[in-house]
Amino acid sequence: MNEEELQQIEANVSLAIDRLGPVSDVDFGLNEESVEWVDGFIERQRARPDFDLERIGGLVGVLGSFLGACIVAATGGSWRWSEEDGWGVLLPDGTVAFPFVKVRKQFRDGAEEGESIAGFYRVAVDYIATGKLREAREGGA
Structure with a gap:
């Protein structure tokens, strides 16, 4: 594990909160409501005429760090x-x-193709992390 990369992830999380919090209409932080707002933000970016999938590496890094920190x-x-x-x-x-x-x-395929960070967050938090998904697969739920 690279400590420098973990520090970069933490810096990305702070950047996301500092930049997106003031432009959002939610209590922006490490919570589901903010993940849902970022999900919409991604869709709004995809809809821009100047959107270029090849030029979003930094944004993927910042938003991926934020999503991970929320999880x-x-x-x-x-x-x-x-x-x-x-x-x-x-x-x-x-x-x-x-x-x-x-x-x-989500940036590549969009919500219309079933890619949603908000859905990913809910499944990770409510089903996978709790063991409910495993229970359901094993027939115990």
Whole structure:
């Protein structure tokens, strides 16, 4: 794990809160309401005539860091590095959520193709981290 990269993730989270909080209409922070606002923000960016998927790497980094921090705050998870998949959030049930991948997918494919960071957040927090998804798969729910 690279401590410098973790510090960059933390800096990205602060940047997201500092820049997006004042322009949002919600109590912006590490919460579901803010994730939903950012979900809409991504869709609004995709709709811009000058939107260029090739030029959003920095934005994916900032928003992925923010999404991951929201999941960490809600679940008590922690950031983990994977050689195959990069940075993810280790959830209490042992699975890993990859917020940067999801942000990039929503930018690429959009909500109309089923890519939503708000949905990703809810599934990670309400079903995966709690073990409810595993229980349902095993027939216990």
